[in-house]
Amino acid sequence: GVRTRFSDDLLWLPYVTAEYVSVTGDSSILSESIPFLKGETLRPEEMERYTQFETTSKDFSLYEHCRRALEKGTTTGAHGLPLMGGGDWNDGMNRVGMDGRGESIWLGWFLHTTLTRFAALAELMTDDPEFYLQQAEKLSQALEAHAWDGDWYLRAFYDDGSPLGSRENMECQIDSIAQSWAVLSGAADPARAMQAMEAVNSRLVKQAERMILLFTPPFDKSARDPGYIKGYLPGVRENGGQYTHAAIWTAWAYAKLGQGDRAGELFRLLNPINHSDTPEKAARYKVEPYVIAADIYGVPPHTGKGGWTWYTGSSGWMYRLGIEAILGITRAGGTLNVNPCIPRDWTGFKVNYRFGGTHYK
Numbered sequence: 001g002v003r004t005r006f007s008d009d010l011l012w013l014p015y016v017t018a019e020y021v022s023v024t025g026d027s028s029i030l031s032e033s034i035p036f037l038k039g040e041t042l043r044p045e046e047m048e049r050y051t052q053f054e055t056t057s058k059d060f061s062l063y064e065h066c067r068r069a070l071e072k073g074t075t076t077g078a079h080g081l082p083l084m085g086g087g088d089w090n091d092g093m094n095r096v097g098m099d100g101r102g103e104s105i106w107l108g109w110f111l112h113t114t115l116t117r118f119a120a121l122a123e124l125m126t127d128d129p130e131f132y133l134q135q136a137e138k139l140s141q142a143l144e145a146h147a148w149d150g151d152w153y154l155r156a157f158y159d160d161g162s163p164l165g166s167r168e169n170m171e172c173q174i175d176s177i178a179q180s181w182a183v184l185s186g187a188a189d190p191a192r193a194m195q196a197m198e199a200v201n202s203r204l205v206k207q208a209e210r211m212i213l214l215f216t217p218p219f220d221k222s223a224r225d226p227g228y229i230k231g232y233l234p235g236v237r238e239n240g241g242q243y244t245h246a247a248i249w250t251a252w253a254y255a256k257l258g259q260g261d262r263a264g265e266l267f268r269l270l271n272p273i274n275h276s277d278t279p280e281k282a283a284r285y286k287v288e289p290y291v292i293a294a295d296i297y298g299v300p301p302h303t304g305k306g307g308w309t310w311y312t313g314s315s316g317w318m319y320r321l322g323i324e325a326i327l328g329i330t331r332a333g334g335t336l337n338v339n340p341c342i343p344r345d346w347t348g349f350k351v352n353y354r355f356g357g358t359h360y361k
Contacts, residue, residue, distance in 0.1 A: 009113045011107075014066035016247040018117035025333025027124050030066075032169040032320060033059035047086055047098065055203035063125050070118060072082075074111060074135060077157070079291065080142030082111050084156055090214075092229030092238045105147045106155065109181035109188070112136045112143070116186075140187045152196040153178045153188070154213070156222070170222045174203050175215040177246050197253055201262070204250070205297075210269050212247035213298050216240055226288040235299025236309060244270065244295040244314040248321050255325035255341040263326055264343035270318065275306070289311070292318055336360070 021027050037053035050297040075083040082088075084097025084104040098104045115136040119129035147153045153164025155175035165175040179196040182188035188196070218240025219230040232239035251266035268274055275296075276282040276289030287293055287306035292315040295307035324330050327349060328340035338357065353360040 010069040011111060013069045014118045015110075015114045016123070017062060017066050018114070018121055021121060021124070022117075022333075023331055027121075028084075028126060030061060030063040030121060032062045033162070033278045034062065034065065035059050036065070041122055041272050044215075053056050057170075063121065066106065066121070067127075070114065072130070074115070076142075077101055078161065079103055079146040079157060080138065081105065081146065081157070082107040082139075088156075090229065090238055092227050094227035094229075095157070096156050096158055096164060096226050098227075099158040101161075103142065103157045104155075105153055105157075106175070106177045106181055108139055108147065109144045109185040110114075111179070112139045112187045113181070113185045115139070123358075131228070136187070143182075143187065144189055147178075147193060152199040153182050153192075159224075162224075164224075164226065171219045171224070172215045172226070173217065174199060174242075176200055176204050176212065177214070180246070180249040182254040184249065194257065197250075197257060200250060200253075202235065205266070205269075207269070207310070209303055210275060210296070211242040211248050211296055211298055211304070212266065212269065213240060214243040214246050216236060218299065233299070235297050235302065237295045241298035241307070244292055244296070244312065245317060248317040250316060252321050255321075258341060260326070260341040261343045263321075263341055264346075267322060267326060267340050270305075275304070291315065329353065331355070 017029070020029065031205055035055040035058065037052045038056050039049075039051070042049060064231065077083050078101065081103035082106070083100065084102040085100070087094040087096075087106045088107045089110075090106075097104070115132045118134040119136075122129040122132060143153075149163070149166045151167070152164050152174050153165070153268050155172065155178045157163055165172055167173055176227070179193075182196055182235060183193045199361060201214055206213060218234035219226060220234045220250070221329070229239050235241050237243065247266075252264050253269065254266065255263035270293060272285075272289045275285040282289065284304040285306050287309045288320045291309050292312055293306035294312035297303060297305045297307065326341055328338055329351060330337045330339075336353070340349075344350065352361070
């Protein structure tokens with residue numbers, strides 16, 4: 001099935017493609033030809049459509065797929081920010097922008113990142129990179145002008161222009177991904193980004209429970225209807241529990257800020273082994289201690305209980321958090337970079353790394 005109104009689904013294609021080309025140095029993939037899927041545009045009364053789509057008779061380059069995805073996904077609302085549509089990364093917020101006017105702050109940071117990365121691909125393909133860079137700059141200005149709430153960044157605007165993720169809200173006052181991607185995108189004002197992550201540390205990092213909440217407080221009794229996320233009990237899954245995918249982005253943001261102590265501390269906090277290293281902890285966690293859980297419940301009486309295991313992409317992000325963000329080992333084409341952000345009490349670390357036929361220590 002294709003979720004045709006989820007614009008961030010489209011934007012992951014150019015994001016991941018740009019990352020692949022950067023890491024491997026192989027731009028030939030951009031010329032690979034593949035067909036599109038074709039289908040009718042959603043009718044006004046349709047929120048989404050799950051069906052079997054036919055492919056086009058003509059193939060198009062992967063670069064063209066990426067370019068059109070950006071063209072489709074780059075939208076603007078009243079504040080100059082991307083439209084939320086039927087949801088963004090948090091698809092449970094599927095009614096924030098259901099009428100086509102709501103805007104997503106998280107998607108603004110992510111779109112900025114994707115536009116910036118894609119500009120390098122445009123240059124490789126003798127396209128105009130300035131077009132994408134100018135769009136990214138406009139987006140950065142709009143985010144700083146409208147998304148700052150005083151101590152952290154808002155999460156979204158509803159269709160009627162009301163803020164979500166604000167101190168004004170009774171529920172979902174602060175959402176982690178709007179703060180972490182302000183840092184990860186590199187687009188936010190540095191002082192504001194630092195302040196926002198301090199708010200994350202004080203409001204969303206729960207040391208005693210060993211959790212990093214997605215947002216707080218959970219949706220429960222307010223009149224607002226953000227979507228099916230409110231159908232989850234408070235503290236369960238995306239509704240104010242730990243959603244590990246987002247929690248890893250939080251730790252990564254601290255590493256990008258150069259806060260190795262905090263990044264290392266949160267890596268240990270996220271490590272499932274540390275949720276089950278005593279009989280008491282294992283009885284609370286209840287799931288396998290050797291794989292990443294997609295979520296951990298955040299409200300009594302289920303606080304600390306693990307949710308879906310195995311069924312998560314968070315494990316890949318966790319691996320990258322440790323290797324790339326904390327140990328600082330990355331590759332760009334044929335170049336190996338080592339730029340660690342480790343806790344101060346580490347005396348160092350050892351790595352065995354194979355690249356091609358060469359073994360590095």
